Amino acid sequence: MSKRRIIDLFRHGQPEETVTIQGWVRTKRESKKFAFIEVNDGSALANLQVILEPTLENYEQILSQLNTGASVEIKGGLAESPGKGQRIELQADAVTVYGEADPETYPLQKKRHSFEFLRSLGHIRTRTNTLGAVMRVRNTCANAVHQFFQQQGFLWVHTPIITTNDCEGAGELFNVTSLDLNHVPKENGKVDYNQDFFGRRAYLTVSGQLEAEAMALTFDRVYTFGPTFRAENSNTSRHLAEFWMIEPEMAFCDLQGDMDLASAFLKHIFQAVLDQCPEDMEFFNKRIDDSVLATAEHIINEGFERITYTSAIALLEKAEKKFEYPVEWGVDLQSEHERYLCEEYFQKPVIVTDYPSSIKAFYMRLNDDQKTVSAMDVLVPKIGEIIGGSQREERFDVLEKRIKEAGMEPEQLWWYLDLRRFGTVPHAGFGLGFERLVQFMTGMKNIRDVIPFPRTPENAEF
Missing domain, CATH: 3.30.930.10 (Bira Bifunctional Protein; Domain 2)
Structure with a gap:
């Protein structure tokens, strides 16, 4: 069950006695009596707080695996939380760790990272x-x-990604070719596109407008509603090559x-x-x-x-x-x-x-x-x-x-x-x-x- 679904159930006064949540550990806090972890499955902004008590089977082993970034499945009972900033918490009855994350090398720690740094981590920055x-x-x-x-x-139409026209007339087009770039065929000193895959020059589309008009x-x-491409050499905060x-x-x-x-x-x-x-x-x-x-x-x-x-x-x-x-x-x-x-x-x-x-x-x-x-x-x-x-x-x-x-x-x-x-x-x-x-x-x-x-x-x- 997603965190968003759990929140919706509580909002409408329909809490379930036992739920299962799957997601990734955001934080872990330990005390002598129990441990807290926060789990997020991407469905909502807020994390779900989970309480683990020492009576949990394999408590010490599981706790050592629950580092930031680890993937888990947790079954337990929902309860209203006495803590500030959250309405509900999950009291764990069973925990399965699917994948650990080494705390020494996991790059997303509990601190603010610059957006520039996060762009180098596109696979996990989300x-x-x-x-x-x-x-x-x-x-x-x-x-x-x-x-x-x-x-x-309106009718949703899929216009071609590969095109032979420059809709905007600006010339900022990505070329599409299957020619061997180490042995480009030429005729009269120019590239012979007759030997290319489409038998003519082709590009990635900058717009589907002309086909949409048809x-x-x-x-x-x-x-x-689809991807378009522009070979504009603009390295600014407002431009993308694929959008x-x-x-x-x-x-x-x-x-x-x-x-x-x-x-x-x-x-x-x-x-x-x-x-x-x-x-x-x-x-x-x-x-x-x-x-x-x-x-x-x-x-x-x-x-x-x-x-x-x-x-x-x-x-x-x-x-x-x-x-x-x-x-x-x-x-x-x-x-x-x-x-x-x-x-x-x-x-x-x-x-x-x-x-x-x-x-x-x-x-x-x-x-x-x-x-x-x-x-x-x-x-x-x-x-x-x-x-x-x-x-x-x-x-x-x-x-x-x-x-x-x-x-x-x-x-x-x-x-x-x-x-x-x-x-x-x-x-x-x-x-x-x-x-x-x-x-x-x-x-x-x-x-x-x-x-x-x-x-x-x-x-x-x-």
């Missing part, structure tokens, strides 16, 4: 309070993602509908986490960032401000605050600009729309002014942009021109253009980096600490 809480919140977020879209009538033009509403993306697409939808969906989505996710992970969120609020709970309530209860890029630039130009990056119409907003808008000026989440076409992707719908596109970015405190989306360009001739202007060959996206030939409709969608969402929700400072095994430049451990 046994700590902070990383355990992160993973439970991450799990709840993932479940809430599916719950939200399924309730809204599916949306059959099923009306679809969403993707998960959530990308809904809706046919017969414009930018207004896209914004409505994005704000409803964020409110749903935050409410789910507050409802299902209250202890973990209180922990983050106490130990990581004391504004976590207030921010969550703000997201849930406040309306999202909506403002055009042009108006946002005007506000930033008038701001008394001095920015590191100068502001003028036509430049992309930096994190400091985005945070100023939502943290200082509006003091709420902000959706900025209608960006200059020159700084946005080719697939975003060109507005009538021929200078801006029907794009949106959702900005939130402490992070800046958390969602980026747009109404997609559904007009064949305009899309073809935009592809060429982006320096791409229309022939490479023949199938994407086909969607505009055969039954095109207005459609829209957005993308949300899942790790960025979990980082924002928990207040964790480094995105590498909200994914089990981070992949970053020169780091692919475990």
